Amino acid sequence: MAYSAIADSVGRQPITVVEIDLDYCAESYGVSPCTASAATGGECYNTRRSCQDLANWNGSTQTYRFIDQSSAVPPGVDALPCITGKITRTPMKIEPGKGLGLRGSVKVKLRDFTIHDRAADPYHATRTAEAQGTYFGRLIARNPFYVGRTLRLRTGYIASPWDWANFVTRTYVIEDISGPGSDGMVTITGKTVLKALDDDRVRIPSPSNGELSASLNTTATTFTLTPSGIGSEYDSSGAVRIGGEIITYTTLTGDVISGATRAQWGSEVKDHDAADQVQQCKVYSSVNVVNIAYGILVTDGPLSASQVPFNDNPGSPDEWDDEKANWLSTYNLTAIISEPTGANKLLAELSEQCGFNLWEDEVNNLVKLKANVPDLANAAVTDLNEDAHIIEKSIKLQDNQKSRISRVLFYYDKIDHTSGDDIENFRALYVAIDANSETDDEYGSERARIIKSRWMDSTNSAEAVATSGRLINRFAVPQKIARFRVDAKDALEPGQLVNLLCKFLQDTSGASVSKQFQVTQISERDTGHSFEIDALGSAYAGLYRFVGPDTLNDYDVESDANKQSYAFIALDTGLMSDGASAYQIV
Template sequence: MSAAELGRQPLTVVECDLRQVIGGSEQPITYRFSSADVIPPLGLDARPVITGISSLPTKLDIGESLGMRAAITIRCRDFLNDNDVAGGPAAPEATFFRLLKARVPYVANRALRIISGYLDGGSFQPERTLHYLLTKIDGPDRQGQVTLHCTDALVKADNRKAQAPNVGTGTLLAGLAAGDTTATISPAEAADDYHANGWLRFGDAKEICSFTRAGSTLTLDRAQRGTAAEDHPAGDTIQEILIIEEATLAQVAQLLLIDYADLDPSLVDAAAWALEDATWLGAFRVSATIWDPTGVAKLLQELTQQFPFFIVYDARVPRLDFQAIKPGAFALAAKLGERSELLRDSVSITEDPEKRISQIWFYFGMKDPGEKADDPRNYARLVPFIDRQAEIDHGEARIRKVYSRWLPADRSAVVLSIGERMLSRLRDGRRTIGFDLDAKDGAIWVGDTVEITTKHLIDTDGNPLTTQAQIIEAAEAQPGTSNRYQAEDLRLNSRYCLYTDDALPVYQQATISQRGRYGFYADDADRLDGGADPAYSYL
């Protein structure tokens, strides 16, 4: 039944958390707007001015980057201000949004919530809240139209907005001889831009020093990490270096996002990140020396390209999820079929052969972090991965060069695992499956793993194949009725299993879920049903 048939009227409310100077001090204040075609009920302090909302949803780019950020536009109509803008009376001809922009000139990165729900029995019943960041307010134009623009929190990791390490804002007050162990930051007010301890360098010299800071005074341990002490003249820039040693992927991602991109720490469930890392990514430990300020998005892109994980923003919570790429049986994948979940005539398949790779040249063991990160001569090791059969099948070679600052020269075994997995996933390009689901299945969202069975993907006998795929995009198709999804085929061509414990039943008594997750030894006749004599055991 539709909302109208149920006597419910759809209503959207937008809340903006701004900061405004009132009575000489800056104070938080929330402004609410609602659908222009619905009179807000009593008790809902909202201005009915929203004429439309459009969005480009968050899109994952698995194995490549942080993906595409959500872009939402909220269209409103302006109206004469009637003491609606806090801060006291204004000229009678002043409109609401003109006065709001005058009194609240800084709106970027303020919290914005889009709340969808229904009017039911004279009260607003919210059903879904999406959390974003306001980026700007355009207008009013000559027709009195205003547009609010917002995006998701990961935009703060953009290379133009966040760099690691922080740029050096101070210089040496006096020259530093090779034997000196103290230095002074100039100007003194720049001192607060530096950490209390860490690593640094001076000017364009290659010497690395560890330091502790008290005010503008630095206490130095000179000539660290295999470098030699040098003389440094007054005025040389004092530049911090970010050194990461034997860290987990979750630790590095959290460091970059919170300490350098300044994301709200409440978006990260540190315990959940650590558990996901320990469970699925425990074999990976990374080390790197970041010599110059480098975009946080670029550093995270390197990590998500080279290691099997991704980070996604869930606007419904809000929360940043850290997830390993893993088979559907271990990701609690929802099973989607055309006779049940997939809506009729909604499935589409898109192939992207331009993303096909037949060779990966994996460089690792960086020699000098002060030199170019994409120079093959700056790496001690190269392991090439070549799929000759793929080149025969597709009639050409496709080469990708990977430069890993994150893996020392003694990590060949790890590189073998990474390169083989990467090549397997990309040998035939990328495949995307589009489909619609009923709103009742709305718990499925970006980042989730699903198992899709459809007549559009079949084996050589014409039977539908079950494909493990990752949701890379999700959005409402028909508000309150259905959602539209894009999912990328994970190309998991191998079968995976967990070792079992003694509490599990034998194969013929195990559930379908247990058989999909755990391994069982077959008997000498390659039977798993046990026959008359169930001579097999668990892996």
């Protein structure tokens, strides 16, 4: 029986299983190619720390599985009942309009215990004495290299026969294992996959180790790197930064850079001394923002291609391909990153300036990308109401005044890419203002979002306008925050659009109305039974639609379905012929 089916059943019995994958050697001790040859009883434990022949280490993984100490171990399931207390899970949170959201995490507390070593030691039979100490004490001593390894949190239901299809699995990377201590407790902390992109872990470009072998005057176009052989770390052509000067070059031969053009990307030509660092730059030349984000995550980052649903192929589109084609196809950026910069910082800049959100899908182990745009007529929206879906007395509504934006100041076309973000260092500024919302008749104050972009140059004025306009159209009016609970059978996903109908959402006459929200955070309130949902109003000012094909009829005689799918030209009055509001073109 699938998870969704058993979640809708009476008498369901929830259970939580925690799994960690640690490094394990696939070879057998002393058997070719392993050349280790200790005396009987002195074998390794097939872990990296205990390996006696690292040259022939053959890395794989071994899974260790734990369940609650009060749970009976299900038949056929290899798990240790040592989880104590509630598992603390901080769910990830989407922050529309702000770029990267908050990352999720999990903390699992387990009780250490004494146990034989027969299951954990592949050579137990040849040991001359029984293992000492405790289970987790031995496990950590044998596996100190646990950071970044996989942790899975499986929540589901007991069924006979046992079936992993009854579980929802959330994937994390291990950040820390603390303990055991005098209290006998061990705590495992896991973070979602974007933790691997923290600014202290992935920097773009990578720090360069080369230096000038001799001083460089302001007219030189050839120079040599030191130490000998360091040229292998540099691109065959590209750009480097020395001090406050960016230099492009056409040729790298061994350690010699030639064909140099000085003082590029707005920098100033300068003299440089021997032993000055020569930093390789990362250059993007009219590259689409979706491709840049993919490159940061996968090409330059630690994620695998399977974690990012992007084929870069219109003939075989995945989720990211659709967002690129529908909303971000014109965001082609030319920029230079002239010093090592944290991957998360770059992603945060791109997502804010180009108008999309990135977040982690813990269940499917994917990174999601969604443009901050109005929904289309065919967008998938889930209807929720108090009678059938929302748990009684769980709804809370609040106007999110902090989300209001009345104007956007978008600075772009940076002058000197070695200098900071002072407004004097930008050639262009686009200002979008919702003047009405700033008047005393409405909100009576200015709320400005200031964006300073190193990514957009003079060719991206349309994109600066689009990003600014979308922010104003969504956030000129404070969006409502909704918090409510649903049963496991009605579980939602982060980023999902919902139409919420409840007696607390009313029009000016007091009648209940349905309003659209975007799910931003999901917390498991009662494991296996209910979830608490945070959602942010996602309504845009106006009806947005794509320009339709030439085969459409005039608005007056066109079908209602096509009126909902495509944009039509309004009258000079700003209204449609039937009095409806004019369309906004995407």
